[in-house]
Amino acid sequence: MSCPALIDxxxxxxxEYGQSYPIEVALARIDGSSRTWLIRPSPKWRFWDWSEExxxxxxISREMLAREGLxxxxxxxxLAEVAGDCQVYADAxxxxxxxxxxxxxxGAPVPFPVRYLGELLVERGYTRPQVVAALAEAKARLPREHVARDDASRLALTVRLLLDGDLP
Structure with missing residues (x-):
């Protein structure tokens, strides 16, 4: 099973620092596969905000985006191709x-809806203790935060652990 997929x-x-634009996106499926992209800023975002925090x-620096961004x-x-027919979820x-x-x-339509991950967890009937345990286990395995691939992969692993009932 490769769906659902998690996006970050x-x-x-x-x-709180201003009008932000996306600079990196990752999509992770619950089978463990993931893909990430650095996004070269659009000219439309030229006057949007950037914060050192x-x-x-x-x-990710502006220079990195200019050099490596797509x-x-x-x-x-x-992103739409990798998402395929999966339902896509996010935690925010x-x-x-x-x-x-x-x-x-x-100038394109949004290629798929992004649903709130909590909806999936409620639909599947997971309890708060189950979700907390799965999140803790996923964070122990993938502790690095604020990196899109790791954040999306950690969420996908959380869902996989819950689906498999594979919690310590």
Missing amino acids: FEASCLP AEALHG PPEQVLAE DLDAYWLEVLAGAV
Whole structure:
């Protein structure tokens, strides 16, 4: 089973610091596969905000984006292809917002809805102690935070642990 998939974005700044844009996105399936993209800033975001605090958290600089980032059109197309027919979930509504910002930069519709992960967990009937235990186990295995691939992979692992009933 490879679905559902979990998405996570990193952004140019924290929302309290201004108008942010997506700079990295990762999609992780519960089978353990994942893909990540650095996003070259769109010219439309030229006057949007950047914060050193966010850069310190995710470790992605403007220079890195200019050098290694892919065009937003390419990222959006590849992201949609990798998501395929999976339902996509996130642990924060900001991820849906940044997908909208990415799609808006290229004048394209959002390729898939981003659902809130809590909805899936409630639908499946998991208890709070089960979710807390799965999150703790996933964090023990993937402790690095504020890196899109690791954050998405940790969420996907959490779901996989719950589905498999594979908790200590």
